[in-house]
Amino acid sequence: MLRERVFNTSTRLFTSCTAAFAAVIAFCALMPEASAVHLNNHVVSLLGKYLCFALLALSIDLVWGYLGILSLGHGAFFGMGGYVMGMYLMREIGNRGMYANAELPDFMVFLNWKELPWYWTGSDSFPFVCLLIVAVPGLAAFVFGLPAFRSRVSGVYLSIITQAMTFALMLAFFRNEMGFGGNNGLTDFKSLLGADIHSQGMVVTLFALSALALIMAYLVCRVITTSRLGRVFIAVRDAESRARFIGYRVEYVKLAAFVLSACIAGIGGALYVPQVGIINPGVFSPLFSVEMVVCVALGGRGRLYGAVIGALAVNFIKTWFTTAFPDIWLFFLGALFVLVTLFLPEGLAGLPTALRRRLQGKTP
Numbered sequence: 001m002l003r004e005r006v007f008n009t010s011t012r013l014f015t016s017c018t019a020a021f022a023a024v025i026a027f028c029a030l031m032p033e034a035s036a037v038h039l040n041n042h043v044v045s046l047l048g049k050y051l052c053f054a055l056l057a058l059s060i061d062l063v064w065g066y067l068g069i070l071s072l073g074h075g076a077f078f079g080m081g082g083y084v085m086g087m088y089l090m091r092e093i094g095n096r097g098m099y100a101n102a103e104l105p106d107f108m109v110f111l112n113w114k115e116l117p118w119y120w121t122g123s124d125s126f127p128f129v130c131l132l133i134v135a136v137p138g139l140a141a142f143v144f145g146l147p148a149f150r151s152r153v154s155g156v157y158l159s160i161i162t163q164a165m166t167f168a169l170m171l172a173f174f175r176n177e178m179g180f181g182g183n184n185g186l187t188d189f190k191s192l193l194g195a196d197i198h199s200q201g202m203v204v205t206l207f208a209l210s211a212l213a214l215i216m217a218y219l220v221c222r223v224i225t226t227s228r229l230g231r232v233f234i235a236v237r238d239a240e241s242r243a244r245f246i247g248y249r250v251e252y253v254k255l256a257a258f259v260l261s262a263c264i265a266g267i268g269g270a271l272y273v274p275q276v277g278i279i280n281p282g283v284f285s286p287l288f289s290v291e292m293v294v295c296v297a298l299g300g301r302g303r304l305y306g307a308v309i310g311a312l313a314v315n316f317i318k319t320w321f322t323t324a325f326p327d328i329w330l331f332f333l334g335a336l337f338v339l340v341t342l343f344l345p346e347g348l349a350g351l352p353t354a355l356r357r358r359l360q361g362k363t364p
Helices: 001-006 007-030 041-067 075-096 106-110 126-150 156-173 198-226 228-238 242-244 250-276 286-299 307-323 326-341 347-361
Strands: none
Touching: 001 347, 007 041, 007 198, 007 307, 041 075, 041 198, 041 228, 041 250, 041 286, 075 126, 075 156, 075 250, 075 286, 106 228, 106 286, 126 156, 156 286, 198 228, 198 250, 198 307, 228 242, 228 250, 242 250, 286 326, 286 347, 307 326, 307 347
């Protein structure tokens, strides 16, 4: 029964469409440059970036759509995963940097650092870095969430303190003393696991890994939300006091979902960095987190695939609008959010249902 609920029509459609999309993009990218269907590395990396944002949106929908936890600071977990990957990529540069220092990144040499900070220990080991990509955001979510949920902080108050968290991290990472490149962040990456990070093969591989990570994260979230635990999530969202009264430890339910969502966001950030080529404190900006929340709302929260649709749609539109009409992009995003909220309260994912109701003459 659980398997039937997990692999329903929407899940099969989502996984098959995502896999087909990744296969088509990879095929076009590997075609000769003279081919009419060839896609250059820039376009493939841009699409990979969209998939990373979709991972972040999915992580937000897990806690907001199913538990009612509106986090306005999930960009912080995305950034943590990104910085962990950026540290590894900086160590991979070695003596190929401007200052030819095999141990210290160029920005540390420029700032007269004599040795690596202790928290850079192990950043040259890829397996250890893969562990940290999940562990660092997860631990941060645990440390933040445990006292917050135990104190029964919820609603707008929780949203405010999540936003304060990411804003504080942004201010901290802007400081050169933090050892993460300050305002410039980490950049000028050259290789990943010894392979040229700008090569066609690596670009396609990173894109494919982003698509695979999105599918796997979706399936994990789908398994959880269709299980008994998922029903507890919804009970906590809709009637927290009743769930607490009948014996559920609501704070631990919220904490478990919050930590898992942070881990998913961290994976998205780690895949984002090598495709974009930079990670800086701007990723901790509260505006970035709010923008991703808007993506989830536009796509349709509480559906999982709706968050992915919203992230892809908004970023596609953003890419075009910021090029054609850069001065009015934010006005357009706000107007789009208002229109969808008024006329499509279930988001873009609810559009087929809304059309079917209208055709049947039923009120929404």
